[in-house]
Amino acid sequence: MDKDQFIDTFKEEALELLGSLESSLLELEEQPEDKELLSAVFRVMHTIKGSAAMFGLDKISAFSHEVESILSALRDGKLVFSRALIDNTLQSRDLILEMLGDTASATGSLPEKLVQFLADFKQSVGFRPEGSVIQSKTPDGDVTAGTSVNAPPQKAKKASETWHITFVPGRDSFRRGSNPLALINEIRNLGETVCIPVFDRVSSLSGFDPEDCATSWEIFLTTSATENDIRDLFIFVEDTSEIKIECLANLIDEHTPSNKKLGEILLEKGKIKQESLDRILNSQKRIGELLVEEKLVTPTDLKVALEEQKQFQKVQKSKNAANDMSTIRVKSEKLDQLMSLVGELVTVHARILQTSKNVSNNDELVSIVEQFGRLTDELRSNTMSIRMVPIGTTFSSFKRLVRDLSAELGKNVELETDGGETELDKTVIEKLNDPLIHIIRNSLDHGIELPSVREERGKPKTGIIRLSATQTGASVYITIEDDGNGLDRAAIVRKAMSKGLIPPDAQLSEQEIFSLIFAPGFSTKEQVSAVSGRGVGMDVVNRQMELINGSIAIESTEKQGTRITLKIPLTLAIIDGLLVRISNEFFVIPLSVVVGCLEYILEKQKNDNNIVIFHDHQLPFINMRTFFGIPGERLPIEQIVVVNIKNQQVGILVDQVVGGNQTVIKPLGKLYKQADGVSSGTILGDGSVALILDVEQILDATEKEEG
C-alpha cells in the first residue's frame, strides 16, 4: 500500500470519527454531566490528532491538538461546560472536515485563519494553558477559583463496568463507631459514582434519635475495580448492614433488554403493583410525575429507578460500541457484486428445483436440491444484512442541521426521530440524504413558525419536526412531519398561475395542488434566504425520488402542520414473496403484507359486489384479472390472498396461489414507470418473468376508479 492509500484509509476513518463526534457533541449538549460522552468526544479528537501526525498531516494534527487540550481541560474539571464550547467544537469538527478534503495542503504550519479561530475558541470558553487554577461554577453562574469536590479520581479513567450497590447500614452503626459517610467517600474513590440517599427510615422530629442511623444509599459506580475490591470496603460493616452489589452488564442479556421502561423497573423492584401501572399508563401525563402525584412511589424511588434506567442505557451503549469494534472495511462495489451473484444463485436454484421435479423422482436429487436451497437462503439473508444499514445514522446527522438552522432563524425546534432501526440498502440511504435535507430545511424555514406566532396560535413555543421510518412489504416509508404553518393552498395556486404552471381556470385536487411545490423553480417565498426560497430544494427531492423509484405523498392542514411521506421500494433487495397465477401470467405478492388465503367459489356467491366474509368480517377484494385486463374465462374455484395495507385488510383475487418464492427484485426500467399496480419484476425458475405487485398502488387505483 503506498502513502496515498494509507491517507485514503485515514480519511475514511477520520470521516467516520467526525460523524460520531457530531452526534456525541449534540448529545453532550443535552447531558453535560455525562462523563462517558465527554470521554468519547475527547477520544475522537485524540485519535485524529495521532493518526494525522502519523501521515504528516501537520495542520490537522496541530489543530486537533489544540482542540484536544481544551476538551482535556473540560474533562479534568478545569473548564466549565458552556454552549460556546459545543458551538466551537462543532466548528472545529467542520474545519477538520474541510482540511480532510484537501490533504495535499494539510502539511506545514497552521494558517492565520485557524490560529485566530483557536484563539477565539479559547477566549470564549475561558481556557488557560496548563498551570491555571481549577475553576468551578457558583450557582450564580460566576466562575471562581476552587476545587471540584466531586471530580472523578484518576482511577476512574479505566472504568470498565458499572455496579449497582444498595447499602443499608444497620440502625446501630453510629453506636458501633462506624461512619457510613466515610465509607461512601471510599466508594467514590473507586470511580465515577452517582449516589442517591434514601431517608425513608428517618423518623419524625419528636421520635428523632441522633444515635440512630436511618439513611441508606442506592449507588451506581463505574469503575475498573473488581467486585471483591468493592466488597472489601464493606468488610467492617457487612455483618450489621444490608449490602447488595450487582454488575449492570450482567443483568443485560437477551431476556433483559437495556431499554427497560421506568414502569418495568419499578414493578420489578416491587415498588408498584401491575394494576396501578396499567392505570397510570392509560393517562397522558409522564408516568414518573403521575406515580409520585398519586403517592404510589416516593420521589426517591423514582430517582433511583430513573438513574438505573440511565445507567442501563449507558452500559448497553458501551457494549454496543465494543461490538462495533470488530468490523472490517469492504468497498461497497464488492458488496454490489456479491449481491448480484447471490441473486443469480437464487434464480439458478429455482431452475434446478423446477428441473429436478420435472425430470425424475430421484429422492436423493430432491434432498440435495433442498439442502442447496437452505444454504442459498442463508447466504441470501447474510448478504442482505451486510448491505443493509439502519437509517438511524442518517437521522441523527440531521440533529446538527436542525440545531444550527433553528438558531439562525430564531426559532425553537426539536427534532424527534423514530424507527431509526429500519434498515435500507446503503446506496438507497445515500441517495435519500439530499431529499431529506431539503425537506427538513423547508420545514424549518416555511413550516415551523416563530415562537411569538406559535404562542399566538396556542402552540408550544418549541416546534417539532418528526422523522420516522417503517417498513411495509417491499417498501420503506419515511415520514417527515412538522407542527408548523401547513401548506397555503391559495398561495401555491396563485404562484403556479403566475409562473404559468397551470391555466388560470384550473380545477385541482388537493394532491395536485401540493405536488406543484415539486415543480422546478417553484417557491411561494417572496424573499430568497440562505435557507430556502430559491425553489430548488423540492425539485431535487422529486428528481432523487424518481431515481430510486420512490414516490412522495403530502398531507397538510393549514396552521397545524405538514406530513411528507417518502415511499422507497427496496429495488436492490431480494424479498420473500407469494407466487400467484392469473391465466398464464405469474405475479409475486410480497409475503410481508400477506395475512392469509381463502377459496372463492363463484357459483356459491349470491351477488357480485366483490365482498366475502373473512374471519367474521366483510372483506372487499379486487379482481386482478379485471384490474390488469387479462383475457380468459374465470375459473369456478379461485383464490383470494388477504393482504394488510395501511392497517386495512383487502383481498386480491387470483386464479391460483402457487406458493412461496424467493424473489430477486429486478427494476422494470423507465418504460414501465407508469404501469399501475406493479413495482418491479423477477425471473422465475423456468426463466419466465413474473411481475411483483404493488398492493398499495392497486388499492389506491381501485379506490380512485370507484370514486
Place this chain on the structure above:
Amino acid sequence: MSDIQSLTIENAARAKLSFVECLARDGRLSINLSDLADLDLSGIQLLIAVFREAEKERKEVHLTGSPNGLVLSRFVAAGMCDGSVATGENIEQAIKAV
C-alpha cells in the same frame, strides 16, 4: 440557632430541642449554614426530620447562608448535592426533594 455551631451526633439532641422550641414558638425556623463549623450524617438526618415535621405541621423552615468546605463535603458525601451547589437555598431544595 446561633448557639449551635455543629450539627453532629454529639449535639444533635440539643439542636433538636432548640429546633422544636423555635418551631413551636415562632412557627418558623431559619438555619444559617454559614454558622455551622461541622456536620455529620446524624445532623443531616436531623435536618431531614425538621423539614418533614415542618411540612406536616405547615410550618416554615429555611436554610440560609453558604456552608463552609467541610460542611459542603458532608452534603456531597451523603449524595445530597454535587459540590457545585453551595447555598442554603439549594441544599434546602435538595432536602425537600428527597
